[in-house]
Amino acid sequence: MTPHLLASSTTPLSFSLPSFPSQRTHYIPSHVYKHPTAILLELCTSMKELQQFLPLIIKNGLYKEHLFQTKLISLFCKFGSLTDAVKVFELVEDKVDPMYHTMLKGHVHHSSLASALWFYSGMISDGVLPVVYNFSYLLKSCADNFNVKAGKMIHGQLIVNGFSRNVFAMTSVVHMYAKCGVIEDAYKMFERMPERDLVCWNTVMAGYAQNGMLNRGMELFLQMQEVEGHRPDEVTVVSILPACANFGSLKMGMSIHGYVTKSGLESFVNVETALVDMYAKCGQVGTARLVFDRMTCKTVVSWNTMIDGYAQSGNSEEALKLFDGMLDEKLRPSNVTVMAALTACADLGDLHRGQEIHALINQLELGSAVSVINSLISMLRTKWACDQSFESLL
DNA sequence: TTAGGGTTAG
Numbered sequence: 336m337t338p339h340l341l342a343s344s345t346t347p348l349s350f351s352l353p354s355f356p357s358q359r360t361h362y363i364p365s366h367v368y369k370h371p372t373a374i375l376l377e378l379c380t381s382m383k384e385l386q387q388f389l390p391l392i393i394k395n396g397l398y399k400e401h402l403f404q405t406k407l408i409s410l411f412c413k414f415g416s417l418t419d420a421v422k423v424f425e426l427v428e429d430k431v432d433p434m435y436h437t438m439l440k441g442h443v444h445h446s447s448l449a450s451a452l453w454f455y456s457g458m459i460s461d462g463v464l465p466v467v468y469n470f471s472y473l474l475k476s477c478a479d480n481f482n483v484k485a486g487k488m489i490h491g492q493l494i495v496n497g498f499s500r501n502v503f504a505m506t507s508v509v510h511m512y513a514k515c516g517v518i519e520d521a522y523k524m525f526e527r528m529p530e531r532d533l534v535c536w537n538t539v540m541a542g543y544a545q546n547g548m549l550n551r552g553m554e555l556f557l558q559m560q561e562v563e564g565h566r567p568d569e570v571t572v573v574s575i576l577p578a579c580a581n582f583g584s585l586k587m588g589m590s591i592h593g594y595v596t597k598s599g600l601e602s603f604v605n606v607e608t609a610l611v612d613m614y615a616k617c618g619q620v621g622t623a624r625l626v627f628d629r630m631t632c633k634t635v636v637s638w639n640t641m642i643d644g645y646a647q648s649g650n651s652e653e654a655l656k657l658f659d660g661m662l663d664e665k666l667r668p669s670n671v672t673v674m675a676a677l678t679a680c681a682d683l684g685d686l687h688r689g690q691e692i693h694a695l696i697n698q699l700e701l702g703s704a705v706s707v708i709n710s711l712i713s714m715l716r717t718k719w720a721c722d723q724s725f726e727s728l729l
Numbered sequence: 730t731t732a733g734g735g736t737t738a739g
Contacts, residue, residue: 409730433730440730471732506733537734573735605736612737640737647738671738678738706739 372397376406382414405433412441435463443472448480455492465496467504474507478514486511502528506535513542533565537574544578552578553587567594569603576609580616588613604630608637615644635669643675651679655688668695670704677710681717689714 372391379385397403404427411420420441424434435458442451451473458465470493477486490508498504505528512521525531525539536559544552552575559565572591579588592610600606607630614623627633627641638661645654658676661668668676673696680689693711696702702711 405730412730431730435730437730466730466732468730468732475733501733503733508733510734532733534734539734541734568735570735575735577736603736607736609736634736636737638737643737669737674738709739 483515541574585617646678651682654679681714
């Protein structure tokens with residue numbers, strides 16, 4: 336039994352299909368491409384819609400075609416039902432490579448790194464040639480799981496399969512090492528790349544910044560422009576500004592702000608939000624507010640950043656005023672918003688306001704998040720501690 | 730099948 340078969344679930348399908356017959360030839364009749372069902376599937380945006388189209392696929396015998404089999408696998412994965420995708424995959428007798436590639440993507444996105452690695456090994460033992468996308472997905476999963484051991488193994492597979500000069504694959508390798516904290520290896524791989532575009536420069540620069548080497552990150556910010564003539568984009572500045580914020584480096588943050596103004600990157604809402612965060616964390620909450628007020632478009636993240644900027648810098652009254660302003664704008668608060676507002680209530684010892692926010696949390700069904708519950712407990716504990724110290728004075 | 734980098738809290 337191949338490993339991917341072991342990954343199957345015993346859960347019944349949410350629909351019933353006849354067994355897929357073996358398709359000896361890779362020829363796909365032109366009527367399949369012209370069939371309206373193919374177009375309907377392309378336009379499918381939900382599991383509900385897909386289930387409505389399934390009878391059409393069965394009625395027209397389209398389930399016999401590789402094109403539709405692969406599309407079904409892809410759509411089940413897209414809508415999060417890996418179980419159904421696995422069932423379809425297993426029913427096909429003569430699988431084609433794209434089916435394996437789609438299933439691997441599904442495992443990465445809707446299961447665990449372990450199951451994706453298991454599926455990959457099954458794919459190789461079935462004689463399927465990996466494509467560069469496979470490595471991008473697998474390395475991203477290793478990075479997200481901080482699993483450098485698995486990352487190294489995939490890096491080895493990538494070399495064996497001839498992708499060590501591919502800019503997409505190698506950027507994923509650099510990202511994986513950097514995210515796992517092995518920045519020296521990330522840089523070694525970056526140096527060996529025959530072609531380095533803005534994305535891989537951004538990746539290695541963000542790697543240094545996020546691993547606490549802000550000066551080196553800043554050096555690369557300048558080097559990418561001076562040595563290779565790349566123009567840092569919105570991703571570059573959004574990658575380095577949080578490091579300036581977290582290290583309280585106002586000087587570097589202001590220098591990035593200068594670049595933002597010069598390059599016309601202010602139109603990006605995430606750039607402006609990162610600037611608000613940087614100023615607030617560097618102790619310049621007034622400047623943060625100026626940047627915030629000048630934003631032509633604000634997202635919930637922008638509001639959260641400013642509210643929390645006030646709350647963390649002891650401007651709790653302002654934080655709550657801005658929180659009210661956000662509600663007046665009819666914006667839906669997120670977990671981060673209510674956590675920031677609760678921090679402000681705790682600082683003020685304002686139990687009444689805290690209870691109002693608690694009611695809002697219940698109304699918006701935000702109370703299941705552990706982080707929100709922790710903030711609520713923290714607010715109540717602070718109030719209790721205030722009352723205790725007050726009583727002890729009496 | 731159709732790819733790689735980025736913002737708020739903890």
